[in-house]
């Protein structure tokens with residue numbers, strides 16, 4: 434779905450393209466030139482958090498961009514060098530040195546991914562919290578036990594991964610929210626966070642048990658002048674630059690908080706989660722190793738992106754079409770040294786991947802409208818498919834409802850029968866029963882010694898029958914719940930598709946109404962009032 438609003442304000446004091454920043458109304462419009470390719474290795478930052486009460490002290494020495502430790506078991510010195518090495522809790526410093534550049538590049542049309550990797554409780558979520566203060570059009574999903582869930586619409590589970598030439602690899606149907614203020618973004622993040630799977634583990638009271646992907650989609654277009662005043666004038670006079678004025682760049686910024694690796698958990702659910710987490714982290718490791726082996730001129734060979742949802746979604750980001758930064762977090766504790774070493778080895782491998790980021794995702798208005806058309810077509814096809822196969826047609830829905838009604842009827846009859854049988858058993862077994870004023874049967878005396886042999890046989894048979902009917906009733910109950918769930922899910926998908934379709938249609942109409950198209954206002958930053966009215 435395409436952005437309904439192009440007005441984007443940021444909270445930051447970033448300067449605009451010319452360095453003549455207006456901090457109240459930052460304007461982040463990139464210089465659009467010919468597609469650019471940036472070749473560089475992945476930026477790797479290692480962060481060691483301060484020790485907790487039970488961790489005594491920090492076993493790692495950090496200086497400049499080096500990190501080292503004396504391994505008491507192996508009697509050996511480990512030393513690693515990365516782009517940045519941080520100790521402590523200062524998120525602002527870490528952010529400005531390791532992430533800011535990447536975010537600015539995303540604003541300039543490069544796809545960018547930042548992900549946090551590390552042992553459980555080493556500080557990934559703590560680290561990623563700050564980098565999520567940026568905004569545009571956003572979505573938020575989690576991969577929990579290899580199933581993808583929309584964190585902005587948690588009933589939307591088991592989302593699918595699809596791929597096409599225009600959008601690359603994407604997840605569907607996923608809620609995308611247009612954000613117009615930092616507060617919007619923060620609200621969306623907390624909404625998503627509240628829906629995330631978090632549990633207490635042996636190592637962390639609030640451990641994230643899923644991988645999350647917070648995605649921003651950024652669109653940008655060139656303008657000739659970047660100062661704020663000139664920018665406003667430019668808007669009212671429709672004076673975009675002559676060259677590449679109609680070009681629109683679309684890029685994505687992915688912020689990924691990986692679930693922590695864990696050696697073993699004492700709780701069964703945690704063990705199950707742990708095995709999914711470890712498997713997908715293992716696949717991530719394998720994919721990264723393969724990418725490292727094949728960096729340079731060698732042919733890539735088979736890279737198992739499809740072995741986990743995580744690597745599949747990250748495929749575009751990892752195959753060199755995007756900029757990538759990795760923040761690896763480690764615990765300072767000596768008892769975690771093995772995990773920390775594994776993390777640092779992972780960081781070393783990641784560092785070897787060579788990335789050739791391209792910002793050639795440039796479209797003119799024609800291409801953009803074509804893109805809208807394709808989206809509409811896709812949505813229409815999906816709706817049709819739903820009607821043809823997915824049970825969403827009126828008839829299918831009626832059938833579903835009819836089945837549900839019938840099943841409820843059968844269930845109720847079964848329940849009544851069970852009640853009758855139970856009363857019969859009670860009557861046989863208790864020998865003395867009475868009816869009270871409300872016609873209820875009540876047991877006055879239960880005396881099994883009065884029951885004759887034949888009665889025992891009858892009771893046994895009746896009990897068996899009740900058991901059988903109860904099981905059947907229970908199964909029908911489950912089936913009803915399944916059908917109801919299916920119905921709800923299909924209605925939600927249908928509603929979502931219909932909304933998406935009408936919004937995309939409306940956008941297309943608006944775009945087509947704006948003549949000439951080159952005068953369309955396109956800007957990043959909040960619009961001045963007077964310009965809004967002239968829209």
Ligand SMILES: Nc1ncnc2c1ncn2[C@@H]1O[C@H](COP(=O)(O)OP(=O)(O)OP(=O)(O)O)[C@@H](O)[C@H]1O
Nearest residue numbers: 482521522553554555556557558559637640641693
């Ligand atoms: N750099 C830091 N400074 C201060 N406290 C930190 C830092 N990093 C993490 N913490 C604290 O350590 C605890 C664990 O951190 P966090 O939940 O971010 O770990 P995690 O790596 O995301 O764990 P999991 O993989 O289990 O979700 C939290 O209480 C957090 O506030």
